[in-house]
Amino acid sequence: MTSEDLLMFLSVATSGNFSRAAIEVGLSQSALSRKISTLEAELNIRLFYRSGRGVVLTEPGHRLVKYATEVKELLEHATADLSSPEHQGPSSIVLAAQPTIAKILFGSIGKALKQEYPGIKMRFKEGLGGYIREWIANGEIDAAIVYLPENHASLGADVILREQLYFVAPPEFGPIGKGFPVERLASVPLVLPAHPHGLRVLAESLTARFSRSVNLSMECDASVYITKQLVAENCGCTILPLVSVQEEMRKGTLQAVPLINPEIIRDVAIISARNRPPIPSQRQVLETVRQQIVHLVKCGAWAGATLV
Incomplete structure (x- = not known):
């Protein structure tokens, strides 16, 4: 029966x-x-x-x-x-991002997911790229929005946008023109995070192209906000994306120009683990996240970014 x-x-x-x-x-x-x-x-x-x-x-x-x-x-x-809106999609999801990305995205992503899935329980985590890849591997998070590392074969990566990096200096540094050659990086004192932060690894790889080492003024593992304060106080220069320094450029407390010869571009992607099954409805949720990122780029909220 x-x-x-x-x-x-x-x-x-x-x-x-x-x-x-x-x-x-x-x-x-x-x-x-x-x-x-x-x-x-x-x-x-x-x-x-x-x-x-x-x-x-x-x-x-x-x-x-x-x-x-x-x-x-x-x-x-x-x-x-x-079939009610409260129970469409997963019951919960854990998303992570690197600090610069988290500052741009988490508010708008949280709002978009809550509107589409009113019953969803969300948890956001912020961390460096190396830590995020560990969280993905051990199942501590479901997905992340990150600057894509060179070695990402073990990750399911959906590349969404590309972002150019800028050389950031205090006003006291003097005129920096319309672009700062990568070859000159080793000759200026830099405020950078410690390993394994992606910006530190990138700076060292850029100076190594010219058989030179990073001229480290000081390490800063605090927020990007603190790094910008140190640069504004003439403690050194740094490397950041344009979106991170727009406000300070308008105020005149920092100046920034693209790194050139060559231009330094980073890909931003949504990543998830390939070695474990996704949570229920994860594809739909991540599509909502993707659409929100695309919207922010198109409306100019993510300065310096171009969609792939």
Whole structure:
């Protein structure tokens, strides 16, 4: 006996007529009659007294109506509950991003996900690229928005945009023209984070191209905001994306120009682990995240970024 059997039985019981019930359940009258007869044989009871004017429930039939009604109501409640906006998408998701990206995205992404999935429980984490890749590997987070590392073969990466890096200096540094050659990086004192921060690794790889080392003024593992304060106080220069220093450039507390010869470009991608199954509805949620990032770039909220 299945829920389908009970629903067909209930349709006959409430209509009192096989022909009307057959129309309701979408079967021929003869097919519905056979199914009820099979159910009676399985239960070894008679459910209806049949006559030319219709059917009448037997005493066991009346008892079965109670159970069939409960099953119908339960299925209706389950359908309504699971199809409501509060239960579309996953029940929870953990997203991470590097600090610069988190500052740009987390507010708008949180709002977009809450609007589309009102019942979702969200957790945001901020961390350096190396830590985020560890979190992905051990399952501590579901996905992340990051500056894509060179070695990302083990990650499922959806590249969304590219961002040019800028040389950032205090006003006291003097005129820096329209671009700062990468070859000159080793000759200026830099405020950079320690390893394994991606900017530190990048700065060292850039100076190594010219067989030179980074001229480290001081290390700063605090926020980008603190790094900018140190540069504004003439403690050194740094490397940052344009979106990080727009406000300070308008105020005149910092100056910034693109790194050139060559231009230094970083890809921003949504990453997730390839070695474990995604959470339910993860694809839909990450598509919402992607659309929000694209919107921010198109409306100019992510300065210096271009969509891939």
